Amino acid sequence: MMMRIGWMIGAAGLLMAMAPGGSMPDADKRLDSLRLDQVRMLGSHNSYRPYPLPQVEARIRALAPKEWDGLAYGHPPLESQLALGLRQLEIDVAPDPQGGAYAAPYADGPAEIKAEMAAPGAKTIHVPGLDWQTHCRTFRACMAIFRRWSDAHPGHLPVMLLVNASDVRPIPGLRTTDIGFDAATLDALDSDIAATLGRERVITPDDVRGNLPTLREAVTAHRWPTVGASRGKFLLVLDTSEANEERYRSGHASLKGRMMFGWYPEDAPEAAFFNMQSPSKDMATITRRVRAGFMVRTRADSETLEARNHDRSRLDAAITSGAQLISTDYYEGAPDPRGLNFRVSLGNGTVICNSVSARCAK
Secondary structure (H helix, E strand, O other): OHHHHHHHHHHHHHHHOOOOOOOOHHHOHHHOOOEHHHEEEEEEOOOOOOOOOHHHHHHHHHHOHHHHHHHOOOOOOHHHHHHOOOOEEEEEEEOOOOOOOOOHHHOOOOHHHHHHHHOOOOEEOOEOOOEOOOOOOEHHHHHHHHHHHHHHOOOOOOEEEEEEEOOEOOEOOOEOOOEOOOHHHHHHHHHHHHHHOOHHHEOOHHHHHOOOOOHHHHHHOOOOOEHHHHOOOEEEEEEOOHHHHHHHHOOOHHHOOOOEEEEOOOOOOOOOEEEOOOOOOOHHHHHHHHHHOOEEEEEOOOOOHHHHHOOOHHHHHHHHHOOOEEEEOOEOOOOOOOOOOOOEOOOOOOEEEOOOOOOOOO
16 A cells, blocks of 8 residues: 555656656657658557556455456556657547436546536546546546647657547446447547647548548558658547447548548458557567558557566567557556566667668667
8 A cells, every 4th residue: 555655646756757768759850750650659558547546446356356456557647658758548438428427436526527527428437337547537638638748748759549439338236327339429539539639630541541542552552651740749549349440430431531540450441550469379460460551559468467477478579570559557657556566668768660660770
């Protein structure tokens, strides 16, 4: 408990922290000539989620005791992660078109928080009814944090954001909520992005596709913009079910007019990004896709398993595979309340040249 309290007291200091190696990655202009698919980014998994408070831990242990070890991780505020040099983050969102669907944990909170949770709009939450803590309660609030940070750091390296949009279905003994994303609530996510980040700061599928017939053709022709041209901008990927991915592209061939990319089959006109979380098993496929021009996100660790066992084989496989986006819960500067002393690093920084898709200086 003292370790956890000590970390929380010091969290505010992380806002002034520098990236591993002593300097912010944005200062390194050597990456500017590389395309986005030619760099590798270290990022955080479930970036919005702090380490569980004692009452949340108690609820998890009571209702889902087998899940606790896998949920015993957390992150400092989003601004602090950006200050640590992370340029790839993840936000989970749950649909709330009528408002109030996830307000119960805040029933005794301040009026402004109760009003925020009662208003319609996607909410940021991990497991409704079980694991509800977050650094920003609504999707718009999370995006507003990124916009404020961007305003304060002009010319920053591009930031990749995964938007994990999950339907919320009933679970006996846990929750009765039954709300899924539909065309309207997916459209609302695009509207929220445009209203907060601003269209001019988002690299969209239209920007990459250009004058080619399909997004896939542009990607495999290596038409990703350069890092230099992407400074000060964000790129978002919709991480959701196959049914919701289909809804998102319906009426938007090659994601025309959309604010986010998505996960689509390799032969689909919308193919650009892949979520391949098992780099050891899928290494050959990841490498082939990266060399073809696609972007791949993978995981260096999951459910604290690698951290508890000090197992770096998954990280090593992720690096070897060439995946551009590598997510972890254990980057330098991440809280370590359990004293696991496990740290994930790309070696020379948090954004580096990708030796699988580019020729990198020795």
